[in-house]
Amino acid sequence: MDGLIGASAEALRLLFTGDREIWEIVAISFSVSFRAILYIVPLAILSAFALAYGNFPGRRVLITIVNALVALPAVVVGLLLYMLLSSSGPFGGWRLLFTQGAMIIGQMILAFPLLVAMIHVSLQGVDLSAWQTARTLGASIFRAMFTIMREVRFGLIAAIVAGFGRVVSEVGCSIMVGGNILHHTRNIPTAIALETSKGEFEQGIALGAVLITLALALNFAVATVRGRDMARH
């Protein structure tokens, strides 16, 4: 217990004295995960719409597959991506292995099923006739999509926050394709893994504290926006 309290106190000190190395790691973590979510959200929204309102064979099977892929272990994504991006792999020519680009792709793949599954669930809550009415009134597909997206904006935000939470905290894929390179691909989870292996528990806890604090802030922000919006209606 002494060790835990001591480590936590030291962790707070590191954070508030502005330990540059820690804040750099935090910045990398957020920049990588933010970009991953930014790039994948449009595709995830389109896919969720296709699954919710599309009419094509195999739709139900696809929904089941997407739901199952939510449980995909990050380290498996990392391994597959490593094999694809390795110089001896099919996409080795891109020279992406051990870069932030590789981490971003990995996190995009990880976030995709979760985003699609959650957005799909929100869309199911919308009356199908809203979609059909918009379409018969001559709205383009994108126009109709924006109308529905306004309707389910909280579901969308919740999905994005959950997706961000999934990727910002994963270690398996980032360490595999990023390589945990200081100043470049060392993010919060890979740094925690490293510090733990060195027995530097203070650093590990400090980084963990940042992760939790930011997750809390994000969720409070969403809850506040939502509360205001509810009050207005």
Next chain:
Amino acid sequence: MIHSLRFLLFSLAITLTLVMASANHAADGILRLATTTSTENSGLLAKLVPQFSDSRDIPVHVIAVGTGRALNHARNGDVDVVLVHAKNAELDLVNSGFGIERYEVMYNEFVIAGPETDPAEISGLSNLGTAFEKIANSGALFVSRGDDSGTHKKERQIWDEVDIEPNGDWYKEVGLGMGRSLQIADELRAYILTDKGTWLALKRKLSLPVHVQGASDGRNDYGIIAVNPEKHSHVNIEAAEQFIDWIQSDEAKAVISGHKVEGEQLFYVIE
């Protein structure tokens, strides 16, 4: 149909943007060095690498993994140079044509750490093999890295030499890095084969004293090998060769010899 076409174009656009945005990171000129956790965790690389990269303006990306994986990265052409410690596996890399030549850099020592009570009574022995036999016969716990790292390869080699096939409840293969394995050995009160550097770095956080050191079969050699551009044309061979030259220079040797953890010298240069 139009719908799916748009989908395809959209995802294509995203991927292209992404790849182009990230291509900057893969810009030429970076030297990728795969090495073992022991050189990274002991703080040696943090001293060595900036001296090299600042004076020559070559950014060095260090990927610290077990020796087995580091050599694998070299074979796949994912790194330009490897600094590892498993001589036979290193020579394999060279003989198979994936590495150009192996240069000796430095050595340190493998030691056996274990519980303070020393139930296998190995304290003071001068041979790792003899100590391994006593541990196996005593029924005391033993933690193995189990991750194909240089230390794990060394451990397997010692078991082979004393003709013991370790298995049973006493033999715990943890499949983790040196630091984590030491922490587990500490919790389980088990014996463990470790490089001296990582043990020194963690010493104050463990109650796991070294029982066997200075052993006749305990030397741990580190070699450096550049990846052969004939196998992987994109290898940054110029930077790799500069680094190999530099690490054998007097300047680098002084850094290696002068690096101390807990007041003890960790690595000795090979003249």
